[in-house]
Amino acid sequence: FRNLNGKALDEVGTRRQGPNKEANARTYKTYTVKKGDSLWKISQQFPGISAEDIMNLNQIDEAIHPGMKLKIPTATK
Numbered sequence: 001f002r003n004l005n006g007k008a009l010d011e012v013g014t015r016r017q018g019p020n021k022e023a024n025a026r027t028y029k030t031y032t033v034k035k036g037d038s039l040w041k042i043s044q045q046f047p048g049i050s051a052e053d054i055m056n057l058n059q060i061d062e063a064i065h066p067g068m069k070l071k072i073p074t075a076t077k
Contacts, residue, residue, distance in 0.1 A: 026073050026074070027074045028057075028071040028072060028074060029071075029072045029074055030069050030070070030071060030072070031069070031070045031071075032068070032069055032070075033064050033066055033067060033068040033069075035066045037064065037066070038051075038064075039051035039054050039064060042054060042070070046072050046073075053073065054070055057070075057072075058070050
């Protein structure tokens with residue numbers, strides 16, 4: 001079935017189960033936090049990556065500190 005937008009019903013408001021190929025295709029660098037770093041400063045070193053991306057990927061809900069190791073996504077192209 002199709003709705004008015006032309007999307008299949010299983011595409012509207014539901015998540016498909018199964019592996020997320022895009023997420024699995026990503027590779028990561030490890031960045032070690034230095035004194036004076038902030039998530040914003042770190043994100044500026046990696047084009048296309050936001051501070052929020054780093055927070056979400058590393059499940060950060062509090063301040064970062066020197067010596068902390070962060071996963072940073074790299075380009076997938």
